Amino acid sequence: MSHVFPRHSRKTPPKAVRGEGCYLYDDTGKAYLDGSGGAAVSCLGHGDPDIIAAVQQQVEALAFAHTGFLTSEPAEALADLLIAHAPGQIDRVYFVSGGSEATEAAIKLARQYFVEKGEPQRRHLIARKQSYHGNTLGALAAGGNAWRRQQFAPLLVEVSHIAPCYEYVLRRDDESAEDYGLRAAQELEDEILRLGPDSVMAFMAEPVVGATLGAVPAVAGYFKRIREICDRYGVLLILDEVMCGMGRTGHLFACEADGVAPDILCIAKGLGAGYQPIGAMLCTDTIFDTIRDGSGFFQHGHTYLGHPVAAAAGLAVVNKLVDQGLVQRAAEQGERLSAALHDRFGQHSHVGDIRGRGLFRGIEIVEDRETKTPFDPGLGLAARIKATAFEHGLICYPMAGTRDGKHGDHVLLAPPFIIEDAQIDELVTKLGQAIDAVVPA
Numbered sequence: 001m002s003h004v005f006p007r008h009s010r011k012t013p014p015k016a017v018r019g020e021g022c023y024l025y026d027d028t029g030k031a032y033l034d035g036s037g038g039a040a041v042s043c044l045g046h047g048d049p050d051i052i053a054a055v056q057q058q059v060e061a062l063a064f065a066h067t068g069f070l071t072s073e074p075a076e077a078l079a080d081l082l083i084a085h086a087p088g089q090i091d092r093v094y095f096v097s098g099g100s101e102a103t104e105a106a107i108k109l110a111r112q113y114f115v116e117k118g119e120p121q122r123r124h125l126i127a128r129k130q131s132y133h134g135n136t137l138g139a140l141a142a143g144g145n146a147w148r149r150q151q152f153a154p155l156l157v158e159v160s161h162i163a164p165c166y167e168y169v170l171r172r173d174d175e176s177a178e179d180y181g182l183r184a185a186q187e188l189e190d191e192i193l194r195l196g197p198d199s200v201m202a203f204m205a206e207p208v209v210g211a212t213l214g215a216v217p218a219v220a221g222y223f224k225r226i227r228e229i230c231d232r233y234g235v236l237l238i239l240d241e242v243m244c245g246m247g248r249t250g251h252l253f254a255c256e257a258d259g260v261a262p263d264i265l266c267i268a269k270g271l272g273a274g275y276q277p278i279g280a281m282l283c284t285d286t287i288f289d290t291i292r293d294g295s296g297f298f299q300h301g302h303t304y305l306g307h308p309v310a311a312a313a314g315l316a317v318v319n320k321l322v323d324q325g326l327v328q329r330a331a332e333q334g335e336r337l338s339a340a341l342h343d344r345f346g347q348h349s350h351v352g353d354i355r356g357r358g359l360f361r362g363i364e365i366v367e368d369r370e371t372k373t374p375f376d377p378g379l380g381l382a383a384r385i386k387a388t389a390f391e392h393g394l395i396c397y398p399m400a401g402t403r404d405g406k407h408g409d410h411v412l413l414a415p416p417f418i419i420e421d422a423q424i425d426e427l428v429t430k431l432g433q434a435i436d437a438v439v440p441a
Contacts, residue, residue, distance in 0.1 A: 019046025022416050022423050024395065032390070033415075035427045036397035040210060040243045040360065040414035043270040044317060044326070051275045051316045058312035067306045074311035081318050082282065085252050088261020091285035094298070095278065095306040099242030099268035100134030102279040103204070106238045106264045107138050108300050110202040113236070113287050116294035122201040126191050126235075128164045130405070132212045133204060133240050142204050145212045146405030160195065162187040164209060165218040168353040168364065169372060169403065181222035189229045202236040202264070207254040210243035211399060214362030214410030215355055217249075223258040236263040236287075242279065243360075246270030247321045248414060250331030250358030257357060263287060276313035321417075330417040333424065334358035337413070340428045350375075350439040359417060363431075364402060365409040365439060374408040377401070381438055382409040389434035396431060411435075 006013065014026035022045050024032045034042055044051065058074060065072055079093040094109075096102050107125060114122040127133065129144040140149060141156035144164075149156065163170060163184060171180040192200050203226065209216040230237045239262040244254040248270055251257050255265070264287065268279030291298055304310070321327050338354070338361060345351040345363060352366035365385075367375045375381050382398035389396050402408030415427060 021045045021047065022419050030393065032393050032395050033423060033426055033430065034395050035389075035413055035415050035431070036395055037270075037414045037416055038274060038395075039269065039397060040248060040412075041269045041272075042274040043247060043330075043417050044273045044275075044320065045416035045418045046274070048273070048275070048320075050320060051273065051313055054312050054316035055275060055309055058309045062308050065308060066303070068301075072306065072308040072311065074308050074315050075306045078311045078315040078318065081315065081322075082280065085322065086265070086282060087253050087255055089284040089286065090261065090265055090282045092283050092288040094281045094283070095311060096268075096280060096302060097277045097304050097307070097310070098279045099240075099266065100136045100139045101302060101305075102242060102266040102268050102281045103133040103139040103142060103238075103240055104136045105281040105300055106204070106240075106266050107142060107202070109264060109281065109283060109287065109291075109298065110236050110238065112299060113290055114201050116290050119198070121199055124158075124160060124195045124200045125202050125204060126160045126162060126188060126195075126200060127204045128209075129161045130164050130166070130212045130402070131161075131204075131206055131209060131240075133206075134242070143212075145401065147401050148212075148405070150405075160191050162191050164213060164216065165222045166209075166213060166216055167219050168216075168355065171219075177219040178221050181219040182225055184219075185222050185225035185229065188226060189233075192229070192233050192235060197233045200233065200235050202238050203230055204238040204240060206240045206244060207258060208244040208249055208357055208360055210360070210412065211397070212401070212405075214364060214399065214402060214412050215357070215360045216362065217355065217357050218258060223255070223260045227260045230263075238262060238264040238266070240266045242266050242268045243414075244357075246318070247327035247330050247417065248358055248360045249356075250327065250334055252321065252327050254357075271314050271317065272310060273313070273317045275317065276307075276310040278307070278310035278314045326417045330358045333417065333419055334361065336421060337361055337415070337419075337424050337427075340424050341413075344428045344432050345435070348435070348441045350435075350441065356413075359413075359415055359419070361413045363411045363413075363435075365411070365435070374403055375439070377406050382411075384438045385409075385411060385434050388437050389431060392430045392433050394427060394430035394434065396434075
């Protein structure tokens with residue numbers, strides 16, 4: 001009997017014992033193609049000798065030093081590397097242990113920034129429906145997925161949620177993609193005006209929405225208009241790249257594709273590539289200088305932030321992404337994956353949309369392609385597709401509640417950047433077997 005508290009208490013998962021390249025192996029020897037990188041984490045695959053060596057060397061030299069007393073060389077070097085490639089005026093890095101910690105820190109920094117700036121009335125955060133920003137209470141409040149929030153709602157702070165930029169479902173037949181993007185962005189200005197322009201501190205969004213929408217990028221022009229609205233009203237723009245950042249979409253920072261730079265940026269997952277738990281919140285020099293010249297102390301912190309071994313892993317990962325062309329490889333292999341998905345599912349009677357950027361792709365499952373009507377949620381399609389794919393030796397990331405937290409199903413794919421063409425074929429073949437078994441064409 002296991003004493004581990006699992007994610008699902010009525011299921012006993014196989015025991016993983018080994019990882020190699022794009023595959024994980026359980027204790028029976030069965031191989032699983034990691035088609036989602038766990039949760040878009042394993043960008044370099046499993047068993048990378050360079051990252052393993054970096055971790056081992058750092059453990060031997062210095063395993064831990066609390067940042068209340070000391071900094072460390074790997075943390076300093078990783079921060080320098082990230083800032084060298086960061087967008088806009090991003091200038092400082094606050095290391096944490098994962099994505100939820102990064103978004104939680106971002107929300108708190110936005111609030112403290114305005115307090116120290118002499119605008120304590122700015123307290124409102126605006127985010128988007130069908131977003132996901134993490135599972136701590138602050139991050140969960142920012143997230144807009146009704147199912148994830150429901151039972152914890154009495155504990156959550158108030159956050160406004162506007163519609164996502166979700167072209168497949170929300171763009172009208174009579175408007176262009178550009179016009180739709182401007183209409184969607186206008187919801188932000190309308191909400192700022194409703195709340196009171198001097199009471200809003202920040203707007204938080206994912207450049208490409210991951211878990212809850214299934215790799216949905218914004219239409220061209222949307223984020224540029226969002227940036228203009230934030231600037232007009234003095235609202236901070238927080239971009240959550242926890243899942244879509246670190247090369248996943250074919251850009252080191254996902255917002256590069258949209259031609260915008262945020263005030264605060266959150267990363268994790270691919271930053272450590274699964275070799276160590278690490279995330280980071282990055283902010284502009286303006287925000288940092290306000291704290292430095294005010295109280296001088298960010299009223300936040302965790303024991304393991306800036307952990308030397310985690311930072312050493314992150315440094316090795318980002319160096320590899322940058323120096324070995326793996327971000328460009330993610331873009332190129334992403335196009336191959338997209339083409340293979342369209343070839344296999346483009347005419348499938350229950351695949352309504354195939355979308356994404358780089359090696360971050362989503363398939364939306366529908367009952368009727370013409371009307372885009374989702375299946376009855378009682379059928380549990382996402383869970384069944386996940387289980388069937390797993391039986392076939394494929395790890396993928398199906399999720400229910402795509403439309404509103406209850407209705408709709410999608411499959412998210414985020415394989416390692418090292419994936420080969422033959423493995424793309426294997427992924428699509430096994431996914432096709434799973435989808436056809438659950439919702440025959």
